[in-house]
Amino acid sequence: MRAFDAAPEAQSELDPIAPPALARGRAIVITSGKGGVGKTTTTANVGAALAAAGKRVVLVDADVGLRNLDIVLGLESRVKYHLLDVLEEKVELDEALVRDKRSDNLMLLAAAQTREKEDVVTAAMKALIERLRERFDFVLIDCPAGIEMGFKNAVAGAGHAIIVCTPEVSAVRDADRVVGLLPSSWRPELIVNRLRPQMVRKGKMLSVEDVNAILRLPLLGVIADEPGVIVATNKGEPLALDPTSETGAAYRAIAAKLAGEEVAAPVVRVAPSNGLFGKLGALFGGRA
Amino acid sequence: MSGRRIVITSGKGGVGKTTTTANLGAALAKRGQKVVLVDTDIGLRNLDLVLGVEKRIVFDLVEVVEGRCQLRQALIRDKRLPSLSLLPAAQTRDKEAVSEAQMARVAEELATMADYVLFDCPAGIEHGFRNAVAGAREAIVVTTPEVSAIRDADRVVGKLTAAALPLRLIVNRVRPEMVKTGDMMSVEDVCEILQAELLGAVPEDEEVIDTTNRGEPIVLDENNRLAAIYDKIARRLGGEIVPFTNLSAPGLFGRLFTLWKAG
Numbered sequence: 001m002r003a004f005d006a007a008p009e010a011q012s013e014l015d016p017i018a019p020p021a022l023a024r025g026r027a028i029v030i031t032s033g034k035g036g037v038g039k040t041t042t043t044a045n046v047g048a049a050l051a052a053a054g055k056r057v058v059l060v061d062a063d064v065g066l067r068n069l070d071i072v073l074g075l076e077s078r079v080k081y082h083l084l085d086v087l088e089e090k091v092e093l094d095e096a097l098v099r100d101k102r103s104d105n106l107m108l109l110a111a112a113q114t115r116e117k118e119d120v121v122t123a124a125m126k127a128l129i130e131r132l133r134e135r136f137d138f139v140l141i142d143c144p145a146g147i148e149m150g151f152k153n154a155v156a157g158a159g160h161a162i163i164v165c166t167p168e169v170s171a172v173r174d175a176d177r178v179v180g181l182l183p184s185s186w187r188p189e190l191i192v193n194r195l196r197p198q199m200v201r202k203g204k205m206l207s208v209e210d211v212n213a214i215l216r217l218p219l220l221g222v223i224a225d226e227p228g229v230i231v232a233t234n235k236g237e238p239l240a241l242d243p244t245s246e247t248g249a250a251y252r253a254i255a256a257k258l259a260g261e262e263v264a265a266p267v268v269r270v271a272p273s274n275g276l277f278g279k280l281g282a283l284f285g286g287r288a
Numbered sequence: 289m290s291g292r293r294i295v296i297t298s299g300k301g302g303v304g305k306t307t308t309t310a311n312l313g314a315a316l317a318k319r320g321q322k323v324v325l326v327d328t329d330i331g332l333r334n335l336d337l338v339l340g341v342e343k344r345i346v347f348d349l350v351e352v353v354e355g356r357c358q359l360r361q362a363l364i365r366d367k368r369l370p371s372l373s374l375l376p377a378a379q380t381r382d383k384e385a386v387s388e389a390q391m392a393r394v395a396e397e398l399a400t401m402a403d404y405v406l407f408d409c410p411a412g413i414e415h416g417f418r419n420a421v422a423g424a425r426e427a428i429v430v431t432t433p434e435v436s437a438i439r440d441a442d443r444v445v446g447k448l449t450a451a452a453l454p455l456r457l458i459v460n461r462v463r464p465e466m467v468k469t470g471d472m473m474s475v476e477d478v479c480e481i482l483q484a485e486l487l488g489a490v491p492e493d494e495e496v497i498d499t500t501n502r503g504e505p506i507v508l509d510e511n512n513r514l515a516a517i518y519d520k521i522a523r524r525l526g527g528e529i530v531p532f533t534n535l536s537a538p539g540l541f542g543r544l545f546t547l548w549k550a551g
Contacts, residue, residue, distance in 0.1 A: 034302060034411075035300060035302045035303075035411035036303055037302055066300065068439065071435050071436050113443070116414075117412075117414055118414070144412055145411035146301070147332060147382075148382075148383055148414040148415060150412065168500060168501060169337055169501045170338070173334065174334070177331065196497075204495075231471045
């Protein structure tokens with residue numbers, strides 16, 4: 001079953017020789033199926049890194065009713081209007097966009113907190129993402145957990161997907177399901193999040209290779225698990241802007257790759273594990 | 289027999305609903321209670337994996353609702369704990385395949401068969417959430433000591449309160465060393481913000497990742513400190529007064545957050 005038809009992302013838009021006047025930004029949905037694997041953290045950090053590299057970026061929080069992207073960016077007290085206000089034409093787009101504290105290149109369109117995901121009209125969402133692509137180089141859409149209406153609306157206007165997955169059997173299973181629900185013409189890219197190399201070495205966590213043996217997606221990046229992410233989230237300061245943070249550097253490398261730069265493959269200094277892969281392989285080989 | 293029907297929910301995903309359901313269910317079963325776990329996350333099921341019974345699924349919740357099998361046929365009995373059973377979710381269907389009324393009927397029937405029926409709720413507050421709540425008479429809200437998880441939990445507490453469901457809180461993945469340095473909210477802070485009664489606090493433990501991947505709930509490992517903690521939660525749920533393990537002292541963080549939330 002596919003949830004919707006392929007959204008168009010004309011090849012010419014990715015063509016570097018296309019005239020700049022016609023260039024539109026890329027609309028990318030950050031999704032996972034499973035919740036709590038780091039979609040919002042990824043959206044904030046990749047967005048901040050792209051903006052710091054001079055790109056014009058808008059982040060769209062599609063998690064109507066359970067918004068969090070404003071907190072992760074530390075912008076919660078500046079949100080006046082939200083996505084549904086714009087979709088329902090109660091305010092102009094410019095009134096609802098919140099400018100980031102740190103970068104003029106970065107904007108947030110917050111989700112409504114007291115409304116339901118079913119209130120979003122898919123066609124209006126698509127039209128809004130189109131409008132945003134005219135003004136920004138990157139439109140990053142932070143998808144809610146699950147595969148219900150909120151997911152469908154988040155994907156509707158996008159032309160590309162980043163799949164965030166942790167090295168856990170349940171997250172891999174959910175990610176695999178989500179890849180199957182995306183338009184078959186897409187080639188989603190993978191970020192493996194919260195890797196603990198020590199645990200992989202001990203055979204107690206899936207390796208990046210284990211995860212991608214199942215998902216088989218182009219690897220966009222690998223982010224290690226570190227308590228600093230929790231602190232940064234609570235403070236509302238994306239790690240991507242911290243020049244001393246290794247995790248920040250990993251996010252900046254992901255941003256550079258998205259912006260089309262040649263970036264060396266992520267270095268993950270661990271040997272592939274063996275113990276857990278059997279279970280994962282068996283699960284996907286012969287599912288009920 | 290009319291068992292208790294409890295939904296385990298959170299709003300935010302990935303805070304440990306499924307892990308809590310599996311471990312609390314196993315802890316109750318170890319104490320001799322008859323327990324049925326219901327995976328209501330249709331399309332993204334995972335409770336079967338956490339219990340290690342994924343290869344034994346024959347029928348699922350949707351097939352029960354559609355009358356294609358008997359309820360008893362769909363229940364998978366745990367091999368380690370015979371008084372623990374799972375009603376799995378369908379993997380290739382949508383949440384809309386089951387209505388709230390149908391869910392309530394299944395819950396009614398399960399309550400005649402068990403002391404405890406625990407509903408593992410999907411993330412979010414959409415149709416899947418409403419289904420999971422429809423069959424329940426009480427709720428356990430799972431949250432982590434993170435601003436985003438607490439905000440989502442707050443929204444869910446509001447919805448459960450509106451539905452007149454009594455609820456208690458499990459604060460999951462607490463890192464006492466981070467609480468001490470002021471980098472994480474304390475359990476007391478979280479309870480104060482959410483204005484909810486505490487059922488239990490569970491420390492972060494990386495073993496959980498491994499046991500989840502292997503399909504062995506951590507309470508089955510008697511040597512793990514979490515086994516004792518989940519056992520205490522099971523006893524509290526049964527009405528016993530059990531002192532809380534002290535994971536942290538209250539900090540300033542929560543007070544700031546309360547101010548922020550009010551403002």
